[in-house]
Amino acid sequence: MGKCAMASEHEQLSETHIVGDDTQQWIVRADDCTALEQRHISHVGFGDAAVPYRIVRTRLSGAYIHGSLGGEGRMLLDGRWCTMRGGMMSFAPAHGLHAFHAVPEKRWQYCWLRYLPSAPRSVVGTIAPIMQHFDPEPMKHAILGLYSEVFHGEGDPASCVMWVDTIERYISRFADPWRRDARIVAVFDAVIPTLERHWTIEEMAEIAHVSTEHLRRISRKVFGRSPMQQLTQLRMQHATHLLATSDLPIEEIAERVGYSSPFAFSKTFKRMNGVSPSHFRLHSRA
Incomplete structure (x- = not known):
């Protein structure tokens, strides 16, 4: 890259x-x-x-x-x-x-x-x-x-x-290369509808029926990032959708994507998107 x-x-x-x-x-x-x-x-x-x-x-x-x-x-x-x-x-x-x-x-x-x-x-x-x-x-x-x-x-x-x-x-x-690996499909079919859950890599590996290290290797091959990094990406993606299309408070959006701390959510969102959640919402509405 x-x-x-x-x-x-x-x-x-x-x-x-x-x-x-x-x-x-x-x-x-x-x-x-x-x-x-x-x-x-x-x-x-x-x-x-x-x-x-x-x-x-x-x-x-x-x-x-x-x-x-x-x-x-x-x-x-x-x-x-x-x-x-x-x-x-x-x-x-x-x-x-x-x-x-x-x-x-x-x-x-x-x-x-x-x-x-x-x-x-x-x-x-x-x-x-x-x-x-x-x-x-x-x-x-x-x-x-x-x-x-x-x-x-x-x-x-x-x-x-x-x-x-x-x-x-x-x-x-x-x-879509990830869709050709049934192990990855099984993991993220479970993860995507439950982003609010406190997922661990051990739980993901159990779904995939592989070791945690092997799951990391598979994930890096198909996504270019670890399973936990991919989970963060999906959470931030869903957060941007909610910020742009709903009037939910930022604290509630944080909870819906798996963050008990609004501060931790905002820090991660800003690191990945370059702007804070409130700034993103303001400009998306504009």
Whole structure:
């Protein structure tokens, strides 16, 4: 993975969408393609960016997949700013803080897919966020194939479905490897509905029928983090959803995601999202 650093706890980020004259993007939206709308996909695209290209989403409405094809950019995901270079992909869950931008004197080539809030991958409980080495070239070619069919071809519905199906199958290969391991599936099928519970790695290992050390190895292989770190990710993901979509007091949200101490919850939330829960709620409502 690229070089990463924790997001500043005091950094003030606001909703931003700057493309710039020196950035080109080829985009297909749900309004342009029925096949995208049917799959609950807002838009897909390919871009070649340069400064001042900058996107900040203080509350990402739908899950977002981003593939870095070449050059260099920076991305805020999982509470960290990371350098993105060719051969890297990321998956950002809905409702979280997400940002990326071009860097001076370098161009950045990338492709992406953004789901609608109604999409299954936007539902709270998705195993995310993810950032890892994974070749996005096939995804880029499928997106450009769809773009060509929609804007330069006949817009044939069957051909559009074929391209969208190819895009989604490729994303599944990137985002869902954990679902091929029944042990991990069993663990998180139990964990996700009960985030308020005081889970231990020993309890998780018992569900998976493996030792705690073996469960750590499996988890690091499929998620890039330990089982307890993955649990924290899921708790913070659910917390962002509750902060953005409900009026529940922060103390109650803390309890619902397994924190008896609001202070410990706020400290963890700020470490991973760069802002406090109250700051996140204020800006998501704005």
